Amino acid sequence: MDEEERWARAALTRVVEPGDEHGGRLLRHLGASGLLARLTATEDITPAPPGVGARRLARWRARARTAEPHRDLDSVTALGGRFICPGDMEWPTQLDDLGDTAPIGLWLRGRPDLRTWALRSVAVVGARACTPYGAHMAGALGSGLAERGWIVVSGGAFGIDGAAHRGALSAGGATVAVLACGVDMVYPRGHTELLGRIAEQGLLIAELPPGDHPTAARFVLRNRVIAALTRGTVVVEAAHRSGALVTARCAQRLTRHTMGVPGPATSGLSAGVHELLRENAVLVTDVDDIVELVGGMGQLAPPRRGPVLPRDLLDPAAARLLEVFPSRGAVPVARLARETGESPDTALGKLYELHALGFVERHGDNWKLTPEAKQRHRPPRDTP
Template sequence: MTPTGPRSPGPCPAADEPADGAVDPALSDDAVSRACLTVVAGAGDPVMGALLDLHGASAVWGGLRGGGVLPAPAGVRARAHGERWERWCRRASGLDPDQVLSAAADIGSRLVVPGDPEWPGQLDGLAERRPYALWVRGAHDLRNACLRSVAMVGSRAASAYGLHVAGDLAWALAARSWTCVSGGAYGIDSAAHRGALAGRAPTVAVLACGLDLCYPRGNESLFADIAARGTLVSEHPPGTAPTRHGFLVRNRIIAALTPGTVVVEAGLRSGALNTARHALDLCRVLMAVPGPVTSALSAGCHRLLREWRAACVTDATDVAEQVGHIGDDLRPGGGTALARDALDDLARKVLDSVPARTGAGTATIASAAGLGLDLTLGRLGLLAAGGFIERCASGWRVRPGTADSDGSSVLP
């Protein structure tokens, strides 16, 4: 179970971003274990999520390979746990981790796991349904691309109106440096990605199949464009075919990656309403674009406006107003988006451990705060989104102009 598979192409080509992954080209035990778990366990299984929280990925994978049953997490019935464990063991027994990782490397995809600098901390909102790991393909750093992002979803069988609005909205958001996160389907998803790419934004497509597969086939050239100028993401290992269930669990990732979801055009039975439900459950901003009441393809959006209290958005200005506060405050010179008082104890502990000028790596900060890597990473993401800290060559540092973390940052 030696770590294999170089990360290719590097996580982020931006010169001022520390390519943490490049320092350590080998994957950790934890990462390899998580890669294998994406193969043996169904995506987003909350029992697996709870086991990972409780025992850690290496222990879970080791248990599955060794055949020993790990104790069930609190609240999980013994039978549900037992049945799953048996199934996972069966699948794990024949699995070659090297093969999994090399298959991913062969298609130019990399593995991103909780604790990695590229891991989007906002996925922690999914709790025990957080992906075990993400397979990522593309030139852009996933975490950076999603810091200032909006999910745009809608019907596959969109109208000319819906396609026009999706493309236009993504393009105008790109002009304001907002990235689009969507699926890979025909219709609204594709129109949004095309609009974002036209606006030179690193658009993010979250797929419900392995990154070696192209579904739907007709989007092959779009996916190639996204891989070249944006990011393709999946929680499924290469070779996984899309399923109806896969699309539904995938939607939670689209909602969780962003501070808000816009439903551009959707009928009453559209899967986009499932993404909208995830956004609400995650306390993210839910937005809907209205359309003609004579169009059944907008009936889902109107239901969101009427019954789900979605915000009515008609252009990029409206969308930015709904989700823009934190993003705007991330710009240099802005204040913090959150009051320091609003931080929980752990976040304050992490913030106190971030140096003001020199910067420090995640491991150093975690050790100074006396917290685990995973926990520290999540809080660092929160603090960055809140405008308290920023990335620098050596890791993380307190943002200049941010008061009262240790005082030194506001002194000459």
């Protein structure tokens, strides 16, 4: 992209609000330089573009005449950052899936290459006012993904976002915060230290130029960038009206993997996640589940089962014999053979196997369970 077009795109990030499809449509038809020239013209005698109302056009013109892209570009450079836009080597092309709502450009703060990181990234999002359970799960997923070499992307907010970022950082891993303000702004204030660490160890990215403040609408709109940038989105706790659900549903529309961590059925903070799961999001409980979805072919989660007990390793005939033992008292071989349908000789052979393994002991001509067998295994049925 030539410098004039880059300069114009930097200016337009201060003019057009993130996700404004009217601005995106004009940008596609006129190019950044053409759109900026029209907005800054002293007298524009051409009719308003289709779909763009007079109020919106007047707001754009007022902003365009006061935009100072050179100052914004100098400001981000002073922070050790940069401005990237479509056509740059560092631009993540998956953002183009957003069509006319794609970012005009991105302001970055941090050293890593965004395009490389985005190819192996997962979003972890959720409620700001999360429970200790939610914070624990987000932190564990963040650290686990980082240990597996995945980039953790979130919004830098309180609650689940912050826990996911901290989890990744604690594992010495990589994390990206997508902000609803300029990369030189700290919001929320309580995350001053966290955002500083992300800037040093990871990346801060924003659609808004340096100095711009967040608004409620901007928080919602930045969620589409989180969804488009990553291979999949994991929601850890979200109420029915949570912004995290906006991220998840955007990911669904973009055919990205959408995942949810279940919580208590009685928790309002898990109600939104459970709704997603009913809408065909995938239930995940740990990093293995996530990597199975977003990773390469063959990266399957291990089979899930309870602990393997010693009796699980017995052959069927020995297990059947052990099953018919009463919990109290000793019984003769003939009775055990009758109840299992085996011959007395076969039953006796299996009893000696069980004796060698510590399951049963001999009392004269009778046999009974050992005390250890009674403690370690579910009690067999009593003698009738």
